[in-house]
Amino acid sequence: MSGRTGGRWAAVAAAVCAMAAALAVLPPSAPDAAGSRAGATAAASAARQSAVRAPATCTDPEASLRPSTADGPAVQRIKNRGRLIAGVDQNSYRWGYRDPATRELSGFDIDLVRAVAKAVLGDPDKVTFLAIPTNQRIPALEKGKVDIIARTMTINCDRIRQVAFSTAYFEAGQQVLAPKGSPVTAFDDSLKGKKVCTAKGSTGESELRSESHGATVLTVPNQLDCLVRLQLGRVDAVITDSALAAGQAAQDPSVRLVGKPFTTESYGVAMNLGDQDLVRRVNAVLEDYRRGGAESPWMVAYRKWLAADLKGITAPPEPKYKD
Amino acid sequence: MSQPQPDPGTRRTAWREGLDRLKASATTEPGRLRIIGAVLAALLVAFGAVTAWQVADRAAASDAVVDHSQPLSADAADIYRSLADADTAAAGGFLAGGQEPRAVRERYEKDIALASALLVKAAANTEGSHGAERQIALLNAQLPVYTGLVESARANNRQGLPLGGAYLRHAGDRMREDLLPAARALYEAETGRLGDDYDDAESWPWAALAAGVLALGALGWAQRRDYRRTNRVFNQGLLAATAACAVVLLWLVTGHALARAGLTTSYEHGAKSLRVLNEARIASLQARGDESLTLVARGAVLTPEGNDAYESSYRTGMGRLVGAGAKDTPASGAPAPDSLLGRASALADGDGGREPLVKAVEDVRQWQQRHREARAADDGGYYERALPKVIGEKDSTGESFDRVDRELGQALAHEQGEFRSAADDGRGALTGLAAGAAVLAVLGAAAAVLGIGRRLSEYR
16 A cells, blocks of 8 residues: 555656656756747837836936956857857948948947957958848847847847846937928927828837827838938928938938937847846957957947038947946 | 301490400310411411521620630730830840940830730720729829830839939839739629620520420411311321421530530630730739849848848749749649649640640740849849840840740740631521521421411311
8 A cells, every 4th residue: 555655656756857857857948938028019009108207216227237248158159159149230321231232231339240250250351241121130139049149239228138238339319300401300290281201100109199299190110211201202200210321311412411319229239138247348349349449440430431411420339338 | 167156235345356356266266276376377487586686686796705805805915015015125225234235225116006905905895884884094194104104114213313213113003903904803793794605605595495486386276176086187287387396406505505515615615715825924914024123122121020022022923823822832834723824734635735835835934034033143242143034135034034925925825726717606606597497497497377267178
């Protein structure tokens, strides 16, 4: 009797052990991926309202980890692979876009990625560039599809819970783009009765929803579609962030940025939360990138890509560290 | 026999007088015979007239099918196809950028020219069709807008500006949201008119058939009456009239049945196949356009689920064309029975119809395989390897698509021929029927009058 009971208990224990082992061995990717995607959409909607209700614990999302050039597991992974995998945009003129003539990717973000590749792998061309759509930036990092994302990505309190950011490498803000000679002069009552275009789901859309200044709003799938509508005379002004607006102004000499940016957004290079050594390494690259005053690689890239349409920047943003 | 004299003292109207005479004559055998003769002649002439009229009507309707509404429906299909083809060529040329091959540019220009020419022709032929008129007006207004957007896209692209891609996507949206739905509605309107002409040509001439049966019955009754009164079995005149009447009736039934069969065949094997094949060709053109736009847009437009809008549209188009395969196993082999190519294959008859479709299915499968390779390369960050797999001369999806397009064009030409020959056979069955019926009916009426006259002469 006791022997049989003991045997039964042994069987139950064995089954529990087997289940535990199976759970430990099973790749967590499937449920995780689903969970993180849901999280990403939730975060995306939350991000739009982040300005209103930033959590008390997050006061300085731009503060990053101190730079270091010591190799950790993430840097080693990239070195073993021999290539850096970077998620970029291919449609943002002057930031990350593919020139239809040369079929080469170029822009401010692309130069930055090449600088990281040169520092880590010794060769700026050892990069695989993946076109990552806006809403896939966080999932791509969480799934390990890319090592870094350099894609005009704004650092904010909601995102730093999901991904790690480098120090800020650019400061931008929502701004108005209008034809030269237009009565629209800023994000103010000069928009009254005008038609304004902005990208669907963008910060511009939520800003306009909370304060439209009497303008009617047209939303389009991509910010560049706004310039098409502006050229066709369907809208009077475009609202997008100053960095992308500069890219639009660069494509049409008859439009310009007007007024001051009415929000502040800092762009950072995003990485997986676990890749701390890579974050430090990228911050080290950024330190070098900023160094050198007017001849620093940062200022050279600024003058090359952005200065013509985004005037008045004299230095890169100061880095902030949390440790 | 003497006629009863009307009372001279009363004033009567001519009508009243005639009626009284008829009443009076009906009481005598010769009078009755005269009435019977007149009625028989009238019935036969009426039969001939109704037959000639209804047959001419049906012949005109089947002429309209072959010479008017089917060509107009085919033209509308060509407008629809050339617009979709122009959009596909514009996207393909755009992808090639500064090295846009001359053939692609010429294809685009030819498509636009053909669509414009056919729109003018359609406008001249849409008398009274309000729906078609509205679509033609819309197409005429939107086509220049579309070509303007394509040229803006091209100019910006040549400057190396990504704005060109945005213009191309906007042009593509105008094509999909305004032009193609209008072209499709025009095609539906013209095809609806074709259906109406079919119905008119195929409807049974009931009035003529009824008149024929009535005339035949009356002739039978008159002969039976004759036999009872005289014990003579045959009256040659009435017999000849009966024969003429029977011949017309038989000719009418077989002629119409043959015409109907021919037209039904032309519909089943021609018009119906043509419709499915046209849809299949449009679906393949749109899938090709989506494939190019995926590389142009590079993730700029997403579906609400977060997938690339053009890649998902490509998959939807391929699903319509050959049916969606199971999720991870690539579809292969025969198309799904409810897909466009599946339905076209089921409708195709003869080797001439089936062969191009078998090849088209094979080439679609190859296209899908190459598309997967191109997507894998692009998604893996190798745009420069993906591009030649899509627009290259050899071993590209473009090569597969061109073959599919050519084979569907061959299948369409075959079905057009099938339609024409079946419809011509049907039309031929009605040849001479209207005139023959009229002549025979008049001869029959004359024979009936002569036959009755012979009997009448016996009373003199």
